[in-house]
Amino acid sequence: MKFIPHTQKEIEEMMRDIGISSLDDLFKDIPDEVKIKEKLNLPTPLSELGIKNEIENIFSSDIPPKRIFLGGGAYYHFIPSTVNYILNRGEFYTSYTPYQPELSQGILQALFEFQSVLSDLTGADVTNASMYDGATSLVEAIFMAERIKNKKRLLVANSLNPEYQEVIKTYLKPRNIEIEYIDFREDGRVDLDKLKDKSKNDFSSLVIQSPNYFGIIEDIEDINKIVKEKDALLILSILEVLSLGMLKPPFELGVDILTGEAQSFGLPLSFGGPYLGIIQTRKEFIREIPGRIVGETVDRNGKRCFVMTLRTREQDIRREKAKSNICTNNSLNAIASLVYLTTVGPEGLKKIANLNYKKAHYFKQRLTNEGFNLTFSGPFFNEIAVNLPFSYDILKEKLSIVGIEGGFPLRYYGMDNSYLFAVTEMNSREDIELLICALKEG
Amino acid sequence: MHKVIEGLFYQKTDEWLKVEDDTGIIGITDYAQDKLGDIVFLEEAKVGKIVNKGDAVISIESVKAAADIHSPVSGEIIEVNLEVVQNPQIINEDPFGKGWLFKIKIKNKDELKDLMDAKSYSEYRK
């Protein structure tokens, strides 16, 4: 299948106009040594029907369990039909970065609305127009804090998603920034005494996650007090943004930079991406935030309109002094999340968040009734770690029999018999009972 | 034609320097403000900061461009024009007057030798 519209006659006319006699002439400036001489090993071209049939075969070989209790940075949530309906608009998805505002008001206004809704939800002054994912936005926040505070030391709560911890390490190694980890207590929360101890020396920022990797809600205000005593910044990473439907707006608790993974707002799990990174801050740090920002203005006739603003932070203008190298972001997914949030509305968001909380706590009730222990005792949202008296392989086997995926092992922490379960609005009471049953078996 | 003022020192990165005893007043030239366009942001220099000749001290930004202000001489920053930090468009309006950026206590007057006078700068930016 090809997507080239030219007729042979047109190609010949065009060659004549250019003054060449064959298409090969177009490449005569490429040295022969580097030209491809033999046919490359690529598949035989397929028609639309052909590719459809082949994909059908591939997909039918993968039939994962339908009952999903996995979380850990990506969550199984309901996606209303409105989201895909809007995403299918070619005017949106086949457009580029809105460099020409006259032809891009749709994207620009939608991104402005995205920034506004996300800011309303968390209490931020500034939200940018999206990042790649939660992990890379967190790294950008750390760099931001380093630019602002200029200290070569970073504190990281060990209850941050291990994958995110690994990403931080990769990015910080060439920059000579020292990383120190703050342990968690038995309730699964940041150990404040240890934080006090580690914050004796200067640092640019502390990174925490809440709800943290174990699903536990942190006491952000208490943590913030310690951070502010040292004139450092508090960076909060939220991977389960649905918790915002229930929990206090983080900027009211003293957070300086918020980053997160907003996949829960209407984005398909899609085997890991593309998702939606968010980054937000207070007004005073607006010039340090990476990526695109859309601002409101008026056109020459005084009509309200939207443009990309504070462009001098970006790579195409500032080059090596840019705040980040980011160019392509996740605009379309930002619009998806805006459509999601507008579809469920304020009451709906509260309802879904509360339902997640309720189902996860029902699961906890059932677990404790059956004599299982939770790994941590702290308050949680929709994800919990459970101690189970068997290995991961055995757990997988037990669950696969009843068509359940869930229970991610906390191996990173050496807690081999502790498993993470997420419970969302998608898991029915029956599914939960089935899960409990499977755990009880043998 | 861009304005150039007699009696000031200039450098290739388009800053001017006015010398009053040991004090140097630094700003950007008419040419520079015109090239940048409408200036929307000027970073606040830190009083007390020691800078070397040629150091990028602060950044200045318009809608579509950004530039660094390089100190034409070494010394200590002793005063910052907070009025232009608040209202950077003053630089566009009056680059050689009200639009000055900061004052520096000049460490070594020998460095002035490396700078251009009004005539050579006009020639350079012709």
Next chain:
Amino acid sequence: MKLLNELSKRGKNKFDIEDDINSEIEMLDDKYLRDDVNIPDVSEIELIRHFISLSKDNYGVDNGFYPLGSCTMKYNPKINEDIAKREELKYFHPLTSIEYSQGLLKIMWEIEEFLKSLTGMDAFTLQPAAGAHGEYTGLRIMWEYFNEKGEKRNKVILPDSSHGTNPASSSMLGLDVIEIESKEGMVDPEKLIEVVDENTFALMLTNPNTLGFFEKDILKISKILKSKGALLYYDGANLNGFVGIARPGDMGFDAVHLNLHKTFSTPHGGGGPGSGPVGVKEFLKDYLPYPVIENSDDFYYFSKPAKSIGKVRSFFGNFSVILKAYLYIKELGFEGLKEVSQIAVLNANYIKEKLKKYYPSQFDRLVKHECILSGKIYKEYGVKTLDIAKRIMDYGFHPPTIYFPHIVDEALMIEPTETENKETLDNFIEAMIKISDEIKNNPEIVKNAPITTKIQRPDELRANKELKVKW
């Protein structure tokens, strides 16, 4: 157009969801709870109309010609969108046990094979989310390689026509950037020799470069770098200029990134998502970010390379974007991809030949996928390239990239891509010629453009001063 908050009234939204838990649940301590959620409250029909109206205020490839240089705005096949949105993927959790994701892993493994074949590189990672992320990842791999060898090199060389992401990515690693002046729009080996030394980390090169020129001295350039132990990085933004014709791996490049959202037809989505896989030569393979996909006896699984730089993002990559590129390659095959670059280059040269006399730049030579024109001769009429770009909108086209690369005064960077037919190109050419007549006869028309768009010439100064970034 109203904003969502201006349509909002408490109680309009009727979204609902079932609660099948009847038991009493302990409630969270009040101190954690928010009072209210303050997001727009609109009905579903209003929401649909709102976003449909917004979409009508936007221009994409599906609307018309979009010759944005260095962006490769080609047609995005609909079948690929359909497949990437399938129900099976919607709820495919990335932490699903690999026994259940064999098909998806196979797709990832296979596209890596395709990309290796097309670029002449030895191994790939599909993780980077975009071109710039790929650049960072590629440079980070090189950094680890030098670090391991105990070499402290910190100088990245860039031609003055390079993309802004190149210096920005270098800075993120704490490397210093040195720009070299181009000669006739290409890297000058003589100048390069002068700056390459034992402290040189790499040269980052886009090829064809941002002027659309094939770097004719590429083999010489590669030798110069290798002689000092420095590496050569390929910015794949312009691969559409010779895909299927030549391979960066055969030109001496040690690491490359590709933009699947350019060469391989995945849509840009108003700025993203994209995907920027990175390919490396054998000696850098062990440094790839983990996980990498392995295959033994048709069983696919993840592993961690021996000296891996670590992780550069969550999970394994922008899978649904990767899937679309995979489908595209399977639809076209080798001959189809070769024809892509042939026709893309034919189109670009056709535009250049027809318009060079109206918009001459300092260069006139064979181009690849894009051509550079200039509006500098119209300065005497008081018309800027920005005005020309705005006037192009009145003729129903998206303007080209303007004012880039910086080495061309008043640059217009035009990339037609292979999916535009001759009629479209002729219409565009005709419009450009008409605009040049307008400038000469009545420049005010051009200076006052656009007149057909809903909004015209936004006040960017005001946006920068007021910084109103939320309602």
